[in-house]
Amino acid sequence: VKNLGTLIIRMDKQMKKILLVAGAALALAGCGEKGDFEKAINAKIGQDKYCFSLDNKNTSFPIRLAKPRLDSTGTGTNSVILDGFVEQGMMVFELGYDSNVLGITEEGKKAKVWSTTDGACVGRRAVDGIKEWTEPGNGNQKVVRVTYTWKLVDVPGWIDKKAFASVKGMNEPADGAMNLFKTSNGWKAN
Numbered sequence: 001v002k003n004l005g006t007l008i009i010r011m012d013k014q015m016k017k018i019l020l021v022a023g024a025a026l027a028l029a030g031c032g033e034k035g036d037f038e039k040a041i042n043a044k045i046g047q048d049k050y051c052f053s054l055d056n057k058n059t060s061f062p063i064r065l066a067k068p069r070l071d072s073t074g075t076g077t078n079s080v081i082l083d084g085f086v087e088q089g090m091m092v093f094e095l096g097y098d099s100n101v102l103g104i105t106e107e108g109k110k111a112k113v114w115s116t117t118d119g120a121c122v123g124r125r126a127v128d129g130i131k132e133w134t135e136p137g138n139g140n141q142k143v144v145r146v147t148y149t150w151k152l153v154d155v156p157g158w159i160d161k162k163a164f165a166s167v168k169g170m171n172e173p174a175d176g177a178m179n180l181f182k183t184s185n186g187w188k189a190n
Contacts, residue, residue: 044189053119062103084164142182
């Protein structure tokens, strides 16, 4: 009877180990697809910086804009990113005779807010969380629709996030959706 009790205790410990390993494997299996989706979406949305730019990449400031950027009240612009730079005092609008003149303030010049290749950037997008996805069909090509949230990452340290509160993803995650398709190299974005 003594040996039987020891055997039962040893079996109980072994069962706990097996159950722990099986539970961990199930948890990781559930994260696999989700992680693959996140990787595919980040490969698509994280490629480019999140910027305000003008058609003319070789901009010298101040610049007269062809289309007025001030809204009907004369207090804001049509771009919330540009609004943030204006609100933070990095850029400034002056109403001209027939259009608007955009300039960079001394503070903006010190921070180097404008890049001739990208414009004025506030970071890049990255997946914050996967919300849900459709199951792939049984056809020749496996396609899923993934809904997710994203946020801005690599935000320059000199940015005052309060001034950019209207920019999606700056202070709160923003919603997104994307179709992904299965390839021999994993999931890819359309």
